Amino acid sequence: MSQRSAKEMGLVACPRCTKVWPIETDRCERCGKTLHSRSPKSLQRVWAWWVIGVMCYIPANILPMLTTRTLFRSEDSTIVGGAVELIHHGSVGIALIILIASVAIPVGKFFAIGFLALSVQRPSAASQHQRQILYEVVEYIGRWSMIDVFVVAILSALVQLKALASINPGPASLFFACSVIFTMLSAQSFDSRLIWDRHDQMKKSSAHV
Amino acid sequence: MTSLRPDISLDDLIVCPTCDAVYSLDVPEEGDRAVCARCNTVLITNRRNAAFRVIALSLTVVILIIASAVFPFLRIDAVGLNNSVSILDAAFAFSEGLLSLLALVTAALIFAIPLCRAMLTIYVLAPIALQLSPRKHAKQAFRLSEALRPWSMAEIFAIGCAVALIKVADLAEVSFGPAFWMFSVLVVLVVATDNFMCRWSIWKALDTS
Numbered sequence: 001m002s003q004r005s006a007k008e009m010g011l012v013a014c015p016r017c018t019k020v021w022p023i024e025t026d027r028c029e030r031c032g033k034t035l036h037s038r039s040p041k042s043l044q045r046v047w048a049w050w051v052i053g054v055m056c057y058i059p060a061n062i063l064p065m066l067t068t069r070t071l072f073r074s075e076d077s078t079i080v081g082g083a084v085e086l087i088h089h090g091s092v093g094i095a096l097i098i099l100i101a102s103v104a105i106p107v108g109k110f111f112a113i114g115f116l117a118l119s120v121q122r123p124s125a126a127s128q129h130q131r132q133i134l135y136e137v138v139e140y141i142g143r144w145s146m147i148d149v150f151v152v153a154i155l156s157a158l159v160q161l162k163a164l165a166s167i168n169p170g171p172a173s174l175f176f177a178c179s180v181i182f183t184m185l186s187a188q189s190f191d192s193r194l195i196w197d198r199h200d201q202m203k204k205s206s207a208h209v
Numbered sequence: 210m211t212s213l214r215p216d217i218s219l220d221d222l223i224v225c226p227t228c229d230a231v232y233s234l235d236v237p238e239e240g241d242r243a244v245c246a247r248c249n250t251v252l253i254t255n256r257r258n259a260a261f262r263v264i265a266l267s268l269t270v271v272i273l274i275i276a277s278a279v280f281p282f283l284r285i286d287a288v289g290l291n292n293s294v295s296i297l298d299a300a301f302a303f304s305e306g307l308l309s310l311l312a313l314v315t316a317a318l319i320f321a322i323p324l325c326r327a328m329l330t331i332y333v334l335a336p337i338a339l340q341l342s343p344r345k346h347a348k349q350a351f352r353l354s355e356a357l358r359p360w361s362m363a364e365i366f367a368i369g370c371a372v373a374l375i376k377v378a379d380l381a382e383v384s385f386g387p388a389f390w391m392f393s394v395l396v397v398l399v400v401a402t403d404n405f406m407c408r409w410s411i412w413k414a415l416d417t418s
Contacts (some may be wrong), residue, residue: 004230005229005231007229009231013224013225018252018412020224021219033352094372143365144365149315149369153303154369157294157301158292158299158383159380161285164288173303174303192227193227
């Protein structure tokens, strides 16, 4: 591929407004963003947010997400516990949505971001295109994990029928929301241009051989 | 490193913000898009009257979002007891202790941020559409609007509603308030607005000030 990167041409592009500057420019004059050909410490920030995100995800799964009170009993349910209960009631589809949004997506995201951060530091079996797609999927899908927090909000606001039945949010909702937010920040800290740099370097070294 | 040929102006170049590939600028024809050949990021979208369309959509979003926050959203009925809630009630369901923090976050994600983005968009785009010089602080306004983009979660809240409805369906009868329909329309409009907006053109228009 004949594509050259701005870095190779001695240029730097503003990641916010895409204006092109000579590489030594510090600040984009159009929109005011500090310019870096590649964000320094991008990976450190990715890992820092990643670690807090993972840490919040643990209590999010252990503590109760919802407390349901009906006439005769009061019951705490965790994220997975709530989904299992839904399966027992026959709502397999909804249980699947909850499990995908609250378990599969967050866990998958932890692995995906970790993989991407490692892959720009050492040779990777996955092609640049595959990793680019993975990055876009992570960026796009990460927000959707918030769905369970919103479900808890709606249920707790709606089901307030005095003695008959009431649903209240549990502490896990806070940890879960934090986990989603920190993981989103982790993905945003990743400088996707790093994925393509490796490619450029490899091309150069193979040309020398 | 290759030095740049002196006859090429930096304004004639466009750099893909995702993968740092450099292209010579070629604004696509009306109805067309310019896409990065390497990573498929959309660089420029050229739609007829895009600014007017985005303004019209954003105005509708502002009206709908305020209306849908005030009117009842969902109503639940079970053996003589009932409860109806608005969107803001749902956010403020997180009211105990530390969870009230989550109430603020939820209210921001589903109400304040989408509203704020729509208003900022109108502020930035109205002078551009009317071919006037940009308003004071238009650049800062657009910067803020872009930074808030991943945190606008109205559409995720809508899917959360669907899940919550099915969860309570066997417990009680749920009916939709007027706000529910407004919110459904709103979600479609928010997505449409983002698709019409060409960031490259907006920054370029803000630059000539």
